[in-house]
Amino acid sequence: MKKVLTSLISMPFMGLLLMAYATAMAVATFMENDYGSTVTRYIIYNSWWFELIQLGLVINMIGNVFVYKLFQKQKLSILIFHLAFIIILLGAATTRYFGSEGIMHIREGNTTNQFISAKSYLQIWEAENEDKMIFDQELFISPYIKNKFSKNVKSNGKSVSIVLNKVIPNAERNIIEANDGHPVIDIMLAGQNGLKGHIIEDKVSVQLNGLEFYLNSDRGDSTVNFLIEKGKLYVHSPFETKSLSMQGKTDTILLPNIKHEIQPRKLYDINDTKFIIKGFSEKAKINYVMGSIKNGISSNTLIFEVSSGSEIKKLGLVYYKSQIGQTALVVINGIKLKLSYGAKEMNLPFALKLRSFQLERYPGSQSPSSFASEITLIDKSRNINENHRIFMNNVLEHEGFRFYQSSYDKDEKGTILSVNNDKAGTVITYIGYIFLALGLLWSLINKNSFFAELSRRTSEIRVKRNKMASIITILLLFISQEVSSQEFGKKYYDDDHAKAFGELLIQDQGGRIKPMSTFSNEILRKITRKEEWEGFNANQVVLGIMFNQEYWKDVKMIKVGHPDLMKKLQVQGKYVSFNDLVRKDLGGYLLQKDVEKAFAKSVGKRDKYDKELIAVDEKLNIFYQVYSWQNLRIFPEPGDINKAWLTPVNAKLMKDSIGRVFASTVFTNYFKEVSIAWSTHEWSKSTAILIEIKTFQKNHAAEILPSERKVKIEIQYLSLNIFKRIFKYYGLVGFVLLIILFIGILNPKLKLNIVTKVAAGLLGILFLFHTYGLGLRWYISGHAPFSNGYESMIYIGWAVMLAGFIFMKKSSITLAATAILASITLMVANLSWMNPEITNLVPVLKSYWLTIHVSVITASYGFLALGALIGLLSLITMIFVTKKNGERLNLTISELTNVNHMALIIGLYLLTIGTFLGAVWANESWGRYWGWDPKETWALISIIVYSFVVHTRFIPFLNNKFSFNFLSLIGFSSILMTYFGVNYYLSGLHSYAQGDPVPIPTFVYYSIAAILFVSLTAFIRNLKNQKQLE
Incomplete structure (x- = not known):
C-alpha cells in the first residue's frame, strides 16, 4: 500500500498524468472540429476517465505538499499557487455537478419567468x-x-x-396511411430561418412560437386546437385566424372561438405565428428516413x-x-x-420584462457596435420592481442567477439572454484564481524561490566565465542604408496635392471613418501586395486610377499568384493589367466562366487554382470600384439615422436638396480640375475643391468625425510604417551580435562589453520605436492593439524584446536571440495573409477584462518563444563542445539553461494568469468561465506542457541540460498550435479562419527537419561528452 501511495505522489507519475491530460484535450479539440462540442464533452471532457486523471493530479499535488514540505515559511508562495489549482478543480467540479445554464428569449413588451435548459x-x-x-x-x-x-x-x-x-x-418524416394508425397533422411553421416541419399527433400538444397547438383536444383552454372530422381539417382558436395569400396579404379573417375549416397548403397566421398545413390523415403512421x-x-x-x-x-x-x-x-x-x-423549460422564482431592445451600429454600417436589453426585474416575493440594462460585459444578477446579453432576434424586437445559475462554483473558482495570481507573483519576488536561486546561479556562472578571458577589445559595427527607389513619372503628380487628398476622410464598409491615405494604402496593397508602385505613393496611384483611367487600365499591377492562370491569360511575369483581364475584342471578362465555376464549388473542394481565381476576381472588382468611384464614400448624408455616407455615384439620392446639389457636382468639378492640373501643373484649384469637401464633411458629420489630430497621427503612422521597417534592423543587429558573441565564446581572449553595449543601445532605440508604433495604433483604433492576428503578432514581437532586456544582464546572448526572434515575428506579421487594417471591434471584444487577458497571455508568448530560441542555441552549442573548450562552453550552456529556465517560469506564470483572466472575461461576457473552446483548451494544454517542462528537474532521467533545452524547444509547438493552429485550422469562438484553413507553408517542414537534425546531433555529442567525463 505504501508503494502504491508513493507512486501516486511521485514526480514521474505526475509527468505521466500531465501528458495524458494534455493528450486527451488535444485529441478533443480535433474531435470537436469534426463532430461538435456536445459529442466531445460526452466522450472526453465529461467522461469518468478524464475526471479520474484530474483526481489523480489533485492527489499528486496534495502528496507533494508534504513530500517537499511546502508548508514551510520560505515555501509558502509555492504552496499557495499549488493549492490554487486544487481549489480551481474543486470549483469546476461544483459547476459540473451543481450548476445550470440555459437561454431566455423575450420579445419586447413581454414578461417571462422561464428559460430553456442547455442540457x-x-x-x-x-x-x-x-x-x-x-x-x-x-x-x-x-x-x-x-x-x-x-x-x-x-x-x-x-x-x-x-x-x-x-x-x-x-x-425526413413521411405520413403513411395505415388502418391501425392515428390522427396526424404535418405542419410547416414559418420562422426567422424559414419553414420548419413539425408533426402534431392525436391528443398531443406542441409548443411553437409561444403558442400551444393541439390535435383533437377536449381541454377547451387557450390552446390552438385542430380537429379532423370526416376527412376535413378544422381549427378552433382563442385568437383571430388570418388566411393569407402567398404574398402575405390578408384574404380572410376567421373569428376566434369558432370552429373553421382550413385548407392544406395555404398560409395562415394566428397571433403572428404563420404556418402551412402540409398534410393530415385520420389514420396514419409516421415513417422516418x-x-x-x-x-x-x-x-x-x-x-x-x-x-x-x-x-x-x-x-x-x-x-x-x-x-x-x-x-x-x-x-x-x-x-x-x-x-x-x-431542452426543457426551467422556472425562475422571479420574472423579467423586456421594455425595449436597443441595437447600435457603426456609422454607415450594418455591423453592430453594441446591443442592450432594457429589462424590468419583477420579484413579488421581495416586492421588487426594478429597471436594469443588460448589455455585453454588463450582467444582471439576482437570487444566484446571472443574465448575460447573448444575441437578439433578426427583427431587433426581441432579446436572447444567457442564463447561469452557478454561484457556488463561480465563487470557489474565483477564490482559486486569486490564490493563483497571489502565489505566482509572490514566487517571482520570493528570495527563497527556485527562480531566485536560478538568478544567483546565473550570476555566479557569468563571473566564472569572465575570469577565463584576457583583455582584448574588438569592435565590429556597420550601418546599412536602403537605396531609395527611382522616381518614375512623379512630375505628373503634385506631392502637396496628393498629401491634401490623403487627408480627405472616407467611410469604409465597416463604418470606420479614416483618412484617404489609409484607404489608398489598403487598395494598393490588396491589388499589388505592395505599398508603392513604380515610384508613385498610394494616394497618387488611387488618384491616377480615378482620373486617368485609360492609362492605369494598361498598367500591369494586379498580382497573380498562380503560373497556370498567367498561362491562360498569355501574360508574362506575375502581374496583369485590367485590360489583360477584360478584353472587348474577346467578349469581355476572360475569367468570368472560370470564376463562376470556382464559386460554385464547395469551399473544401476548391484547389489552389480556384482560390487564386477568386482572389484575382476580387482584385479586379476593387480596381473597377476605384475607377468607377463606387467605393468612395466621402459625402455624409445630413440627418441619416444610420449616419451612412454616399459616393459621388449615388450622391443624387441624398435627401437634403442643398447637400444633393453639392455632392452631385463637386466631384465632377474636381475631376475637371485635376485633369487640367496634370497639364498645367497648377493644383491650387483642385486643392481648393478638396477643402470644400472637407468643410462639407465637418458641417454634416462633426459628431462622428475623428479629430484633426487623430487624422494627422493616422497618416503619420501609415507613412512611418514602423513595424515593416524595424524588423530588418532587429534582425541585422541581433544576427551580428549573436555571431560576435559566439566568436567570443570560442575565443575567450576577446572582450565584447563595448560591442554588447552599443548593440543594446541600438536595440533599445528600435524598441522605443516599436513601443511608439503600438501606442499610435492604440490611439488611432481606440482599443488595445491585439484584437486580430496582425496586432497580436506585433505585440508578441514587443513582448519578446522586453524579455530580452529583462534577461540581458544574465546573458548577452539572450538579447541577441530576442532581437532575431522579434524580427521573425514582425516579418510574419507583414506576410501577405496577415491583414494590418485597423477595424472596428465587435461588441463582445469591448471589455477591459479582455484587454488585460490578451496583454498578459500574449506577453507570455514572448518569454516562451525566448525559451525555445535559447533551447536551440544551447543545443547548437552542445554540438561544438570538445575536450579543449569543454569547460568554457559548458559554463555557457549552464548560463543559457538557467536563463532559459527563468524565461520559461515567467512565461508559464504569465500564460497561467492570462488564461484564467480570460476565464473571468468569458464569465463576465456570456456567463461561462470555462467552455472547452479550442482556444482556451490549447492554452490549458500549453500550461500543462510547460508545467511538465519546468518540473523535469524532479524527474531523474530528464534532469539534465539536454532534456530541458530540447523540451523547451519542442514545447513551443503547443504555443504555435494555440496561436496559429486554433486561429486558422480549428473551429471555435476564437477562430479567424473562413472556409479552408491556410495551407501550411513549406518552410515549416524544413524547420522541423532542421530542428530534429540539430537535436539528434546535440544528443549524440552530449552523450559522447558525458562518457568522456566519466
Missing part, C-alpha cells in the same frame, strides 16, 4: 392523468456515438418498456421501441439543439403516454 432531457407523462410526470432524466444522444437507453415505467398498474432503437440525423447531411446535422430523430404486454410500437422523437423537445403520443396496451426529448 437535453427525456421526459415521459401519463396522458390520461393530467399529464403526470413519471420520468424526467438528462440524456445525451448523438448519431456519432453508441446510444444506449432502456427504461421500464409503470402506468395504471401496467409495465411499459421503452428502448432506444436508433438515431437518424436530419430525418435519413436526410442529407451535406451541410451538417440540424436535427436528430430518436426512434424508440415501446412495448407493453404483447404489443410493440415504434415512436419517433425529433430533437433540435437548444429547443424545447417536441411531444409525441404513444397508445399501447390501453395506456397513453407522452414522450419528449430536448
